[in-house]
Amino acid sequence: MLTAGSSLAVFTCLASGFAGVLSEKLLKGGGGDDSIHIANIKLYTFGVIVNGFSAVMRQMMTDPNNPFNVFGGFNRYAILAAFMSACTGLMTALVLKYFDVLIKSFSTTAAMILMYITSIVFFGKNLSLSFSCAVAVLATAVYIYNIIARELEEARTLLCKHTPETV
Numbered sequence: 001m002l003t004a005g006s007s008l009a010v011f012t013c014l015a016s017g018f019a020g021v022l023s024e025k026l027l028k029g030g031g032g033d034d035s036i037h038i039a040n041i042k043l044y045t046f047g048v049i050v051n052g053f054s055a056v057m058r059q060m061m062t063d064p065n066n067p068f069n070v071f072g073g074f075n076r077y078a079i080l081a082a083f084m085s086a087c088t089g090l091m092t093a094l095v096l097k098y099f100d101v102l103i104k105s106f107s108t109t110a111a112m113i114l115m116y117i118t119s120i121v122f123f124g125k126n127l128s129l130s131f132s133c134a135v136a137v138l139a140t141a142v143y144i145y146n147i148i149a150r151e152l153e154e155a156r157t158l159l160c161k162h163t164p165e166t167v
Helices: 004-028 036-062 077-100 101-123 129-162
Strands: none
Touching: 004 101, 036 077, 077 101, 101 129
């Protein structure tokens, strides 16, 4: 039986997968001929407007006398975290522009595993069974992905070899 946390994790994975496919479709097929820079400007402008409005509304409900103090109480670490999150978003857009959603998923998973290994080395965190299972699942997924990619490339090469060229 799934617990509430496990159910939410499964839901998050499914939503992330669907969002990745939709983002790839919008970015590569039918999203216009905008460069990656123009697409990012449009995306971040929309995000700033929606999230800025949300932050001001939340601040107004919390402190009606000071509605535009949305950055009050933040220290340099919070600002650094926001900056790093923005950089992550730009890197994700770059990966999705030139690769596919599977490569993005693999790189995100590999980054999480690297962070966990770093926390084992530098902070003395213990190696857990769930981490070992995650590494095994990632290794299997990468292996299967490479097998399928190799077979598709061989099939494409074979098909091109037997198809007459048309001008």
